[in-house]
Amino acid sequence: MENLVKGTRVFAVDPARPEAEPVAEAAAVLRKGGLVAFPTETVYGLGANATSEEAVAKIFVAKGRPSDNPLIVHVADRESVAAIAKNVPPTAEKLMEHFWPGPLTLVLPKQPVIPLNVTCGLPTVGVRMPNHPVALALIRAAGVPIAAPSANASGKPSPTVAEHVIEDLAGRIDMVLDGGETGVGLESTVLDCTVDPPVLLRPGGVTVEMLTEVIGQVVVDRGVHSAEAVEAPRSPGMKYRHYSPKAQVILVDGPVLQMQAKIKDLMYEYQQEGLRVGIMCSMESRGAYQAPVILEYGSRDDLPGMAGDLFSTLRAFDRHAVDVVLVEGVPSVGIGMAIMNRLRRAASGRVVSV
Numbered sequence: 001m002e003n004l005v006k007g008t009r010v011f012a013v014d015p016a017r018p019e020a021e022p023v024a025e026a027a028a029v030l031r032k033g034g035l036v037a038f039p040t041e042t043v044y045g046l047g048a049n050a051t052s053e054e055a056v057a058k059i060f061v062a063k064g065r066p067s068d069n070p071l072i073v074h075v076a077d078r079e080s081v082a083a084i085a086k087n088v089p090p091t092a093e094k095l096m097e098h099f100w101p102g103p104l105t106l107v108l109p110k111q112p113v114i115p116l117n118v119t120c121g122l123p124t125v126g127v128r129m130p131n132h133p134v135a136l137a138l139i140r141a142a143g144v145p146i147a148a149p150s151a152n153a154s155g156k157p158s159p160t161v162a163e164h165v166i167e168d169l170a171g172r173i174d175m176v177l178d179g180g181e182t183g184v185g186l187e188s189t190v191l192d193c194t195v196d197p198p199v200l201l202r203p204g205g206v207t208v209e210m211l212t213e214v215i216g217q218v219v220v221d222r223g224v225h226s227a228e229a230v231e232a233p234r235s236p237g238m239k240y241r242h243y244s245p246k247a248q249v250i251l252v253d254g255p256v257l258q259m260q261a262k263i264k265d266l267m268y269e270y271q272q273e274g275l276r277v278g279i280m281c282s283m284e285s286r287g288a289y290q291a292p293v294i295l296e297y298g299s300r301d302d303l304p305g306m307a308g309d310l311f312s313t314l315r316a317f318d319r320h321a322v323d324v325v326l327v328e329g330v331p332s333v334g335i336g337m338a339i340m341n342r343l344r345r346a347a348s349g350r351v352v353s354v
């Protein structure tokens, strides 16, 4: 089924039948240098032929993306890595074996075939093999590696359904493959494998605990636990304001009862200033608050579920015209580390610890 939104063609694709006609058409668009948004298991990506400088340049324009934030190159099999990256260390091979296809991006020394606008001038490239039938079918059909950032307008929460992509990018890209809701809900883990031990640059679906189990030591970059621009950040994308609804986000972190008390205090203060306050909390906390807008993002007993709802919930506040969103944090264990990393950045570092 095809639908045209401001000139962008939107096709529904059943993930159970990824070889369908629209995928072949999307692959043709990519080969011709166009832009196609497609589902992955993490978030929707905005794809272009990674070997074409001209095609890649269009991604930065469509998203309004700063030109010093490098893109991840997506492949459909491990054999394709050698053409894109060189000096692949045994640790990286081991990680591919364990976690690919899946939400893990490996940063490796780049091969010359990848133009410098993909890596923003860096001598390294991020590579990943997504675990989604539509993404894999598209990359295979295109026959080239696909550079793809998240398919949101720069600064917005990443898209977990095709509607988010359309909201941000309709009229700016050629095509959207709508494969329904993504699974993990936040972006891949980014691991710098050019150093030993490898350094975690962005927490994501593959957790530190999972990485450590397979390769032993992993160093967590200090930028992961802050929202501030660290000096010369190693993952350049981490320094920008990100994941933000229109409202100012404030993250409150600590034991549940203290968080609830602090959020109530802050709500009162902001309301005294005449501001309209929204609260984003776990379903367990829902009953603790009385506010004009309260949106739940899952159960504290199910952190992967919370990760899945995180971005769509942040986005939903735009429909409620609030000035401030007070968000409950989660424990920084497992995928909780990635949730807290995104929330700190959505809050631009406005974190209240209790």
Ligand code: TXA
Pocket: 040, 042, 043, 044, 045, 046, 069, 070, 071, 072, 103, 105, 107, 119, 122, 124, 125, 126, 130, 148, 149, 150, 151, 186, 187, 188, 189, 190, 201, 202, 234, 235, 236, 237, 238
């Ligand atoms: O799950 C994902 O990774 C999604 C889907 C579409 O695959 N993609 C995604 O791309 O999140 P993007 O562009 O939104 O984020 C890419 C991140 C940025 O933080 C960027 O700085 C980092 O990866 N990155 C890319 N290449 C890098 C490199 N050579 N060195 C260090 N960091 C790099």
Ligand code: MG
Pocket: 149, 150, 158
């Ligand atoms: Mg992004």
